[in-house]
Every structure is written in structure tokens, then in C-alpha cells.
Amino acid sequence: xxxxxxxxxxxxxxxxxxxxxxxxxxxxxxxxxxxxxxxxxxxxxxxxxxxxxxxxxxxxxxxxxxxxxxxxxxxxxxxxxxxxxxxxxxxxxxxxxxxxxxxxxxxxxxxxxxxxxxxxxxxxxxxxxxxxxxxxxxxxxxxxxxxxxxxxxxxxxxxxxxxxxxxxxxxxxxxxxxxxxxxxxxxxxxxxxxxxxxxxxxxxxxxxxxxxxxxxxxxxxxxxxxxxxxxxxxxxxxxxxxxxxxxxxxxxxxxxxxxxxxxxxxxxxxxxxxxxxxxxxxxxxxxxxxxxxxxxxxxxxxxxxxxxxxxxxxxxxxxxxxxxxxxxxxxxxxxxxxxxxxxxxxxxxxxxxxxxxxxxxxxxxxxxxxxxxxxxxxxxxxxxxxxxxxxxxxxxxxxxxxxxxxxxxxxxxxxxxxxxxxxxxxxxxxxxxxxxxxxxxxxxxxxxxxxxxxxxxxxxxxxxxxxxxxxxx
Numbered sequence: 315x316x317x318x319x320x321x322x323x324x325x326x327x328x329x330x331x332x333x334x335x336x337x338x339x340x341x342x343x344x345x346x347x348x349x350x351x352x353x354x355x356x357x358x359x360x361x362x363x364x365x366x367x368x369x370x371x372x373x374x375x376x377x378x379x380x381x382x383x384x385x386x387x388x389x390x391x392x393x394x395x396x397x398x399x400x401x402x403x404x405x406x407x408x409x410x411x412x413x414x415x416x417x418x419x420x421x422x423x424x425x426x427x428x429x430x431x432x433x434x435x436x437x438x439x440x441x442x443x444x445x446x447x448x449x450x451x452x453x454x455x456x457x458x459x460x461x462x463x464x465x466x467x468x469x470x471x472x473x474x475x476x477x478x479x480x481x482x483x484x485x486x487x488x489x490x491x492x493x494x495x496x497x498x499x500x501x502x503x504x505x506x507x508x509x510x511x512x513x514x515x516x517x518x519x520x521x522x523x524x525x526x527x528x529x530x531x532x533x534x535x536x537x538x539x540x541x542x543x544x545x546x547x548x549x550x551x552x553x554x555x556x557x558x559x560x561x562x563x564x565x566x567x568x569x570x571x572x573x574x575x576x577x578x579x580x581x582x583x584x585x586x587x588x589x590x591x592x593x594x595x596x597x598x599x600x601x602x603x604x605x606x607x608x609x610x611x612x613x614x615x616x617x618x619x620x621x622x623x624x625x626x627x628x629x630x631x632x633x634x635x636x637x638x639x640x641x642x643x644x645x646x647x648x649x650x651x652x653x654x655x656x657x658x659x660x661x662x663x664x665x666x667x668x669x670x671x672x673x674x675x676x677x678x679x680x681x682x683x684x685x686x687x688x689x690x691x692x693x694x695x696x697x698x699x700x701x702x703x704x705x706x707x708x709x710x711x712x713x714x715x716x717x718x719x720x721x722x723x724x725x726x727x728x729x730x731x732x733x734x735x736x737x738x739x740x741x742x743x744x745x746x747x748x749x750x751x752x753x754x755x756x757x758x759x760x761x762x763x764x765x766x767x768x769x770x771x772x773x774x775x776x777x778x779x780x781x782x783x784x785x786x787x
Contacts, residue, residue, distance in 0.1 A: 315345040315515060318441070319398070319406045320500065322492040323415050324373040326365035330417040331661040332742035334363045334387055336375055338394060339489035342401050347501050353397050354490055357390040358383040360712050364734055364743040364779065367751045367772045371765060373488070377775045386713050391426040392682075403437040405518050409472045409496045412442040412598040424664045425705050427678050434597065439518035442599045443500055444470055446514045448543035449536045449601040450507035453610075457506035458499075467541035475499055513603055520596035527560050527594070527602075532626045534603040535562070535594055545603075545611050548592055549626040552636040555644040560594045566613050569625040573635055581642045591639055660701050662741065667701055674699050681706060687714035727786035734783050745780050752776070 321340040327333035335357060342351040359365060359380045370377075385393070398404075408415045416433055424430045434440050447470055450457045461474025476483035476495045479502060483495040504511040517523045526533060527550035534545050548562035563569070567590045575583055584591055594600050605622070608614040614622060629635065658666070670678060677696045684690060687710065694706040710717055711726045718726070737746050752773050759765040 315405075316437075316439075317345070317350065317401065317404045318343050318347070318500075319401065319404045320493050320497045321406055321408050321411070321415065322489045322496060323408075323418055324375060324489050325369060325418055326359065326363055327369050327743055328366065328414075329742050330414070331421050331659070331664065332363065333369075333418055333421070334360055334365070335390065335418060335422055336373065336380060337489040338390070339493040340397065341493050341497055342404070343497065347497065347504060349497075351401065352490075352493075355385070355390045355393055356383045357385050357387045359775075360387050361779065361782070362708060362712055362730055364745055364748050364776070365772075366743045367748055367755055367769065367776075370772055371755060371759075371768060374768075376768070377771045381775075387422070388426050388709050388713055391422055391428055395423075395428055395432065398432060398438075405439050405441050405515075406433045407441040407443055407496070407500070409492070409499075410442065410444045412440065412445075412595075416440060421661065421664060425661060426709065427681055427702065427705055430664065434519065439522075440597075440599060441514060441518045443496055443503070445536070445599050445601050446503050446507075446510060447475065447499065448538055449514070449603065450503050450510045452536055452543045452545060453510055453603060453607055454507040458503060463541075465541060468543075470538075472496065472499070510601065510603070514599070514601050517600055517602055523594070523596035523600060523602070524560065527562065527596075531623060531630070532565060532605050534605060534607055535592070536601050536603070537592070545607070545614075546588075546592055547605060547608060547614050547622060548594075549629045551591065551629060552640050554593065555640045556647045560596055561639060561643065562592050562594055563625075563629045564588060564590055564592055565622045565625045566617065569628050573628065573632060575638075577638050577641060580638055581645075584639070584642060659741065660704050663701060667699075670699060670702060674702055678702065687717055690714075691717040724786070727783070731783035731786040734779070735787065745776060745783070748776050749773075 319340050319342055321338065323335050324337040325333045326336055335355075336359070337357075338355045340353050341349055343349050356379075359377075365380075406416070419433060420430050423432055429435065432438070447458055451460060451468060458475070459478035461469035461471060461478055463469045472492060472495055473483065475481070476499065479499070481495055481498040481502070483498075484491060516526065532547055532549045534547050536543050536545060538544070547565045549565060551561045551563050553559065554561055563572075566588065572580065572583065572590060605619070608619070608622075674697050677693055681690050681693050690706065691710055691714070694710060695703060697703040697706065707718070707722065707726060711723070715723060733740060733742075734745050736744055740747075743751075752769055755769055756766065759769070
């Protein structure tokens with residue numbers, strides 16, 4: 315088995331496309347979770363981001379440190395890429411990383427003209443330890459202790475898990491401390507719920523997930539909703555016609571009834587809950603378990619293994635039913651896209667704009683192979699895809715703005731000024747929304763001198779950006 319890279323990020327915002335990595339920590343371990351190496355990266359704030367005050371309060375990184383750190387985001391990204399390359403093929407593992415951290419890394423790579431899918435390409439794959447923890451809690455009750463939410467449900471925040479299990483986590487919400495807590499939790503899960511851990515190591519790539527789904531009559535998949543993890547016994551039906559995600563039928567349902575429905579009635583039936591057809595995000599590290607665990611879960615144990623296997627075989631053999639479901643899913647996507655025709659910022663085209671063509675890929679390689687910003691400047695207009703030209707100019711604006719001619723510099727400055735000073739709702743933090751967040755946080759933390767002091771520092775920085783961009787207009 316390849317080595318694992320346990321990682322964690324501290325960011326400037328919660329927005330997946332418009333957030334800057336301020337701090338990244340990674341610990342390289344072998345398959346026995348023994349440490350082999352570690353690395354920590356820091357970046358200074360770019361002027362092309364407005365940090366969200368709430369994020370800075372959470373990660374407790376001072377504005378002073380963020381302004382004085384030597385590395386720009388671009389330089390930090392280069393170091394991150396070099397380190398991962400040096401460490402070789404690996405499984406990257408974070409806590410709740412499939413929902414946040416990996417998407418931040420993808421967006422960071424995208425706008426810095428690096429390999430967008432560096433974590434799951436060229437033999438690398440991804441895992442999310444929160445999925446392992448939820449499945450362990452479900453299949454091996456008591457193997458891992460959790461916190462408790464206000465509604466009395468199990469809480470799977472990393473801070474709650476580390477506290478409940480007496481794991482070292484001294485400096486919460488710093489990248490390295492969270493990394494160490496994630497590694498400690500991984501060791502606990504591997505020891506206390508080894509079957510779940512072993513199963514989780516078989517589904518770190520979508521190719522391996524598909525092999526299991528196609529070769530097995532039925533598997534248990536864990537999904538988290540309604541107050542905690544829930545098991546679903548499913549059998550694979552067909553790929554999603556647009557996104558290629560595996561569509562699976564939940565075997566708790568009356569399969570004979572579903573097979574008799576025409577497309578119109580089946581479409582209505584699929585809207586019911588529990589969902590008759592479940593989507594498995596095969597690139598998001600689903601945990602797939604053997605059906606033998608069903609004896610502990612209703613309603614499957616009441617239906618019985620013989621009946622469930624019979625239902626699975628009917629699904630596998632019915633191509634017409636797969637075609638109906640595929641058609642319905644295709645229509646759903648088309649309806650959604652028709653109702654969602656809005657202009658996107660370049661950063662939001664990461665998944666919809668396609669990969670760079672061969673010509674643009676060569677320019678990207680030339681751009682990254684030179685350390686001379688003048689050479690990078692000469693490459694900025696050689697892209698055929700305007701997205702990469704935009705990113706190249708943005709990188710020059712952030713790292714070596716004196717190379718831009720006056721017209722280009724003013725054009726870029728005005729673009730950011732118009733967006734950051736806007737009072738309209740944007741998919742990123744603006745200066746007015748940051749100011750409002752500061753006021754809200756002052757009221758929330760009134761009497762907490764430490765947080766109020768940090769808010770004043772953040773307020774001063776936002777006012778600096780406001781002055782700079784008002785001049786750019």
C-alpha cells in the first residue's frame with residue numbers, strides 16, 4: 315500500500331473557489347501510520363482576496379504575520395507541489411477533506427497554473443478520515459467516542475473527537491495541530507475498527523470503487539444525514555449520464571413495483587424518501603462494507619438476505635430500468651442547467667471549463683519552469699484559453715506588478731476594485747461584507763478582549779484594502 319499524507323489547511327475564507335491557503339501542514343506516514351516526514355507552509359495575504367474576518371478569528375493567524383510572511387501564494391503553491399512530488403505516490407487524507415480541503419487545493423492549483431487534480435492523479439488517491447470515523451461509529455459502536463450535538467446526536471468535529479478520546483490536540487485550528495490530531499484519530503480507528511479501516515483503504519480512487527460496485531451483487535454504503543451516519547444496502551445500476559457517478563438502487567424498496575413503472579411515474583417515485591436510487595460520489599471516498607453487517611440494521615434484517623439478493627439480481631439483469639433511470643437523471647440535469655444560466659467568474663469554471671489543450675499545457679509548463687517573472691510576463695498572452703491568460707496576468711499583478719504596462723495594471727486593479735467595493739452579493743467576501751462581519755463579530759464577542767483586539771487589527775487591514783481599491787476606481 316502507498317504511503318499516506320495526512321494534511322490540514324487554514325484558509326482565508328470558507329468559499330471553495332475564492333479562498334486562499336494561509337497555512338498548510340502535511341505529515342507523511344507509511345501504511346502502519348509511522349511518521350516518515352512532515353512539512354508546514356505559510357503564505358502572505360494576496361491583495362486579490364478579501365479575507366473573511368470569521369475565518370481569521372477561527373484560525374487565530376494575525377494580520378501582522380499574514381502581511382510579513384515571505385512566500386506569496388504562488389511561491390507556497392510551488393513548494394507544496396515540489397514536496398508532494400518528492401514524496402511520491404500517496405493517499406492524501408484529511409478530516410472532512412472531500413467537502414472542503416481538497417476543493418480548496420484544487421482551486422489553488424487551478425489559479426496558480428499547477429496540476430488541478432494533483433491529489434488524485436498520476437497514481438495518487440484520496441481518503442477522508444471523517445467517513446472512516448462515521449462508519450466505525452455505525453458498524454463498531456463504542457470503537458470511537460464522539461462529542462454530542464445540541465440535538466443529542468453524535469458530533470464528528472475533529473475537536474470533539476480528540477477531546478472525547480483524550481487525544482493530543484493542544485493548539486486547535488492550527489494546521490499542524492489539526493494534522494497531528496487527525497493522525498492520532500487514524501491510529502485509533504485502525505486499532506479499534508480494523509475492518510472499517512481496511513475497507514476504507516480499498517475505496518480511495520473512483521476506479522477501485524467502480525470495481526467493487528460492478529463485481530459485487532450488493533454492498534453497504536454509509537451516508538451521513540438526519541443526525542448521523544446511516545447504512546444503505548445497494549446494488550449498482552448504471553453511471554450518471556452527466557457526471558458518471560454510480561447510481562445504485564436501495565434494496566429496502568419493493569423492486570418489483572419499481573420495475574413496472576413508466577418513466578413519468580418512476581420520476582415521481584424517485585423523489586420519495588428514503589431515496590430508491592442513491593448516488594455514490596465515487597471520487598469522495600465512500601466506505602463500502604460487506605452485506606454480512608446487515609443483521610444489525612433495520613429494515614434490511616427484517617427483509618432477509620434471500621429476498622435482498624433476489625432483488626439485487628433483478629436490478630442487475632434489467633437494462634430497461636437502468637435506461638429509464640438514466641433518462642430521468644439526464645432530464646434533471648438539463649432542467650437545472652436551464653434554470654441556472656448565470657455568468658461565472660473564471661475561478662468558478664474549474665469543473666465546467668475543461669482541461670487545458672496541448673498548446674496551453676505547453677505554455678503552462680513554460681510559465682512554471684522559469685523563475686524569471688519577465689519571462690512569465692512574455693508568456694501571458696500566448697494562451698488560447700482566456701482563463702489561463704487571466705490567471706497569468708493575475709499572478710504577475712500579485713508577484714511582480716511593475717512588469718505590467720500602465721493600461722494592464724489599471725485594468726486589473728479596476729476589475730478587483732469594482733468587485734471588492736460592490737454592495738451586491740458576490741460568491742466571495744467583499745469589503746462591505748467584511749465590514750459587516752466585523753460588526754457582527756464585535757457584538758458576538760463583546761467583553762472578549764483578545765478577539766476584539768484581533769478584530770481591530772483585521773478592521774485596519776480591510777480599511778487599507780478599501781483605500782487602495784478606491785484609488786483604483
